[in-house]
Amino acid sequence: MVARGMASEKEIAARMKSTAGINKITKTMKMVAASKMRGDEDRLKAGRPFQKWVDGFTPPPVLLEDFAKSLDKLPQSNLLVIITTDRGLCGGVNSSLARVMKHMVPALDKEKKDVQLFIVGDKGRATMGRPLGEFITQINSDSGTPYNFSLAAALAQDVTQIKADAVHVVFNRFRSAIAYEATVKTLYPPAALTGEPYVEYEFEPDTKTEVLDDMYEMAIATTMFTSMLESAAAEQSSRMNAMENASKNGEDLIKELSIQYNRARQSRITTELVEIISGASALEG
Amino acid sequence: MLVARGIFQLAARRGVHTTRILASTAPAAADASSGDNLILNFSLPAASIYRNKPVASVVIPGLAGEYGVTKNHSPVIAELKAGVVQIVHETGQAPEKFFVSGGFALTHANSVTDIAVVEAAKLEDIDVEEVPKIYAEAMKDYNAAAEGSKEKVEAQIEVEVAKSLAGALGVALT
Numbered sequence: 001m002v003a004r005g006m007a008s009e010k011e012i013a014a015r016m017k018s019t020a021g022i023n024k025i026t027k028t029m030k031m032v033a034a035s036k037m038r039g040d041e042d043r044l045k046a047g048r049p050f051q052k053w054v055d056g057f058t059p060p061p062v063l064l065e066d067f068a069k070s071l072d073k074l075p076q077s078n079l080l081v082i083i084t085t086d087r088g089l090c091g092g093v094n095s096s097l098a099r100v101m102k103h104m105v106p107a108l109d110k111e112k113k114d115v116q117l118f119i120v121g122d123k124g125r126a127t128m129g130r131p132l133g134e135f136i137t138q139i140n141s142d143s144g145t146p147y148n149f150s151l152a153a154a155l156a157q158d159v160t161q162i163k164a165d166a167v168h169v170v171f172n173r174f175r176s177a178i179a180y181e182a183t184v185k186t187l188y189p190p191a192a193l194t195g196e197p198y199v200e201y202e203f204e205p206d207t208k209t210e211v212l213d214d215m216y217e218m219a220i221a222t223t224m225f226t227s228m229l230e231s232a233a234a235e236q237s238s239r240m241n242a243m244e245n246a247s248k249n250g251e252d253l254i255k256e257l258s259i260q261y262n263r264a265r266q267s268r269i270t271t272e273l274v275e276i277i278s279g280a281s282a283l284e285g
Numbered sequence: 286m287l288v289a290r291g292i293f294q295l296a297a298r299r300g301v302h303t304t305r306i307l308a309s310t311a312p313a314a315a316d317a318s319s320g321d322n323l324i325l326n327f328s329l330p331a332a333s334i335y336r337n338k339p340v341a342s343v344v345i346p347g348l349a350g351e352y353g354v355t356k357n358h359s360p361v362i363a364e365l366k367a368g369v370v371q372i373v374h375e376t377g378q379a380p381e382k383f384f385v386s387g388g389f390a391l392t393h394a395n396s397v398t399d400i401a402v403v404e405a406a407k408l409e410d411i412d413v414e415e416v417p418k419i420y421a422e423a424m425k426d427y428n429a430a431a432e433g434s435k436e437k438v439e440a441q442i443e444v445e446v447a448k449s450l451a452g453a454l455g456v457a458l459t
Contacts, residue, residue, distance in 0.1 A: 049333035052326055053391055053399035149330035149403060200394060204363035205349035211364050215389055222401065225330055 009268065012261040016254060023250035029089065030243035037177065037236035043146055044174060044229045051226040054187075054219045057198070064097070064170060064182035068104045075165035075192065077114035079137075080105075081224065082128070083171035083231040084121030086142050090239035093172050093231075096182055098127035101170075105132050118159060120228065137162060147232060152225035159224070160217045165192040167220065171227035172234035178241060180234035185223055190216050323356045324397045325372065327383075329405055334383070335372075343398060344371040344380070345390045356396050363390045367446040369408060369453045370400065382408040384453055386446070408453060416456050420447035 082101065084094045101117075108115045115135050119125060122141035129136065138158060143151050159167060166188050173183040190197065190212040203211050322339035342355045346368025354361075365388045371380035388402030423443035430437035451458050 043331070046332045047330055049326065049336050050328040050330050050401060052328065053389065053401040056391065056393065056399065152330075153403075198362060200360050201391075202359060202361040204347040204352065204361055211362065214364055215362065218389055218401070222330070 009261060009264045012257055012264060016257045016261065019250055019253050019257065023247055023254065026243045026246040026250060030240055030247060033090075033236045033240040033243060037233060037240060040146065040229070040233040040236050041174070044226075044233045047226050047229045050222060054222050058185070058187050058219070058223075061173070061183045061185045064100050064184055067168070067184040068100050071104065071108055071111070071113075074108070074113060077116075077164045077166075078108065079116045079118060079159065079162050079164035079167045081118045081159060081167060081169045081227075082120065082124055083169065083224070083227050084119065084124030084127070085231065085235045086122045086145070087235075088123060088126075089242065090235050091242035093180065093235055093238045094121070094123040094127055097170060097172070098124070100182065101128055102131050105135055109135070114164070116162060116164065118162065120155065120224075121231075145232065147225065147228040149221070149225050152228060153221045156217055156221035156224055159220050160189070160213075164189070169223050169227050171231045172238075173230045174233035174237065177237045180238060183230075185227065187216070187219055187223060321356050321376070323354060323358070326397065326399045327370070327372075327405075328399075328401055330403065334405065341373045341376045341378075343373065343400075344369075345400065346370065346385070347390070354392050354398055358392050358396070358398075360394045361390075361392045365390055365400075365402060367449045370402075370405070382453075384408050384411060384450060411450065411454065413454055413456055416447060416451050416454060417458055420444065420451060420458050423447050 080101070082097060084097060088094075105115050105117070117128065117132060117136045119128065119136060119139045120141070120143075125139050125141060129139070140155060140158075166186055169185045169187070171183060171185075172180045174180050190209065197212070205211065320339075322341060323343070325335050325338045325340045325343060327333075327335040327338075342353055344351055344353045345363060346365055347363040348366045349363075351368070352361075352363070365385065367386050368384070370383045370385050372383070373380045383405045384407075385400075385402040386404040388400065390398065390400045392398045423440055423446075427437065427440035427444050430440050448458065450456075
């Protein structure tokens, strides 16, 4: 009765049902992600200009792949602040960062450079916790969304207490609803600046070192905050696309399964007909 | 930073939602050479109040005292205290006043001034009657907190902010 290598009618029906169920979930997730992305995009648009005051005295952001190629230019001790997401099912946003880190961090370690990781987001723990555990100094996860400046300020305080010659904030920059790029923004603590920094500026109040320390903390908070906004928007856009693809795949799968189901049903009916007819003709004979 | 966070909490509790109204200001074209104007960037984490906006002058509440900035001001980096930022859009006009939390102001050599603060509200949007209540509550917290504790410092910040707010609005505190 059952054709070789083919599932039974009943099995196919069960698979169709479960695929349709999953399809419903992915479609809903896509719509939820689309609406959340709109909110995150608005927050990002409002928050991006806030980064501008920091950009004036820090090197411009670089793509993570370019950063990973020029490791020899890094100072002796480095703190990598990696902004990942708390939730999964959002395409490659986290794995793309983790993949680069898994190569880069051991490479830096081999060159006898200090590397410390400061991870924001639970998925960073999931992807990097095991392979890079020895380098991780702090993980912050499940702080709730949307991100606010108080959180960024609290994290910045922790970051500034870790001694390093440079702080590299690694995050996914939101470019459009279908594109994001892994980006690195580097900040140098006042202690690591050589010579007389900001020599052309006057300082108010004139306790320059204190002002510089405070300014550095504010700059870290600002950069982390805008990076988190970028990352949140990239997460939702990536999730939207991932769920869109999953829904499409699901539909294709259902189509294929229904063809299989119909074929199995037809062959059963044909077999039954043959049985009846041959039975009847046997009686007649 | 603690100053900034203190006022942030205060602002959140106060619930002044001016940022949405302020965000409507569209970015004007940057033109540093436009007459006697300086270019102002005034932004918060949640909104950008002015972006590349030519203004006549701006008074900034520095930690060491208020100071004014006009075109061709010498470069200065200032840490801000909770106080009033006054923006004079055109010479002779009454200034637009914002009450801001702590933050930073950077005046660059090319007559561009960046002001980055954690929270800001238009002075006229602040409820005058709420200020003494905030002050009284902050004083209560301050007196209740143990000497040298984190709560004491936070309450002290709240007291100072409330005082500064009262000063800006001309409210008498008891």
